[in-house]
Amino acid sequence: MILIVDDAPENIISLKIVLEKNGFEVDTASSGDEALKKILKKSYVLIILDVQMPGMDGFEVAEAISGYSKAKETAIIFLSAASANVNLITRGYISGGLDYISKPVDMNILLLKVKTFYRIYEQSRALNEMQKKLLEEIEFRKEAERKKDEFISIASHELKTPMTSIKGYIQLLERSVDKNDIATVKARLQKVQNQVEKLNLLVADLLDISKIESGKLKFNKKYFNFNEILDHIIEIMQQANPDVKFIRKGEINTEIFGDEMRVEQVIINFITNAIKYAPDSNEVHITSEQRGNEIYFSVRDFGIGIAKDHQLRIFDKFYRVEETSERFQGLGIGLYICQEIIERHQGSIGINSVPGEGSEFYFTIPLHPEMDAKS
Template identity: 70%
Template structure:
């Protein structure tokens, strides 16, 4: 928008009419004081400012405007009929003006200058937008590199832990075999197997994330019964966590079209996380219901919960809740993989949580007509 400042009504009207016929948005002020009030309230691309005015003259108005951070970069064109000497023109530039036009005004020249300032303004605005986008991209890539480095460090540690444990159990096995202590051999074998299972899960997650990144995560979709899958998952979890009571609230005695193994992977991830982040508790609830053409499944724990500002990021790649990263092991990719699996089924994932009261991780997927086959 352009602001014209002139104490002569005829000048205001004529200038305003010419600029508006060339599709410029125009505002007016009949004094320096009125102009300053308008500059404080509105944003202007250009101010056309008469030098000779009662009260504050144009130079004083320009100097005042240069003191406003909001309008400091606004272009100013001075108009003057009386002060045409070089010293006045110089004063105009030193007061913050970018141009000085003497009256009577050649409208063609004024229009040319206005269009030029507008073009400069648009180019400057675009450059600022490009600069901001570049800075945002740089910041994202720095952050991404830090996340990557952190992930590599965590992954190395997480993979090394079960490997070191297996190596230790193998050494203990050798000693027990030499002694013929079969019960101890069986005990060490079982513990080694547990660590190997953990290692296998970590490697499977790493392979999955690699396939997601390359677009090669495969799905084998067909009809299956959700409640049968859920019974099987609960039995698996009970075997490794017999102290936890897992209750199913609701029902979904219906067929689902999807990859049964991948959906099982998501539910197991939700359940194992619920158990991991619920020290001192012994109950998990699975909420299940069908609404319209969608299935809702939520896993509710009564553990540590998640801070509201971190809930939006829990499904991001490599994200680990800050206050739990040291206390609880993990790569920070299980939920990311789960979210990708659900999205590839045309569904959505989410979390509802209150710190200190627990969390409910959930997903919704269509019963049929998947997004992709």
């Protein structure tokens, strides 16, 4: 938008008509005070400013405008009926003007100057936008690099932990074998097996994240019995965690369509997390039920819970709650993988949690997603 500032109405009218005929949006002010009030409220690309005005002259208006952050990129063209002597022109440029035109105004020349300033403004805005995007991209590279370094550090630590345990148990096993202490050998072999399973899960997660990134995470969908895989998972979890009481609510009395192994992976992740993040509780609630044309599944623990701000990011890749990262191990990719699996089943995933009272992780999956997609 262009602002014309002139105390003579006839000058304003003639300039306004010419500029509007050439496609420019125009605003007007009949005094320096009125112009300053408008500049505080609106942004202008160009101000055409008369020098000789009662009250504040054009130079004083320009000097006042230079202090406004809103108008720091606004171009000013001075118009003056006085002879264009060196002193006036010099003062015009010192006051912040970019051009100086003597009256009577040659409209063709003025139009050329206005178009030039507009072109410069558009180019400047485009350059600023490019610079902004470039800076954002650089910051995104820096953040990605930081996350990569942090992930490598965490992954190295998480992989090293079970490896160190396995090495230690094997050394103890050697001593037990030498003593022919079969009972101790069996107990320590079980501990080695537990650490190998942890290592296996970590490697599986790393492979899955790689497949997600490359778009190669495969799904083999077919109809399967949800209750049967849930029974099987709970049985295994009960054997591995005899002190935990699993309270099951509801059941799914129909087959569902999906990748059985991947859905099982999500369920195991939910239950494992419920046990892991509720070390002082021995109770886990598992709910499964049919709701209309979809199934609902949730796992509820009574552990530390998750604050609201963390709940918004808990499914982000590599996200770990800082307050618990030292106390509880993990790569920060399990829930991200779960989200990918559920979304690939046309379902949704979420969390309900209160700090200090526990968390409930849940997902929903359509019973017949291939039919929903066709309808």
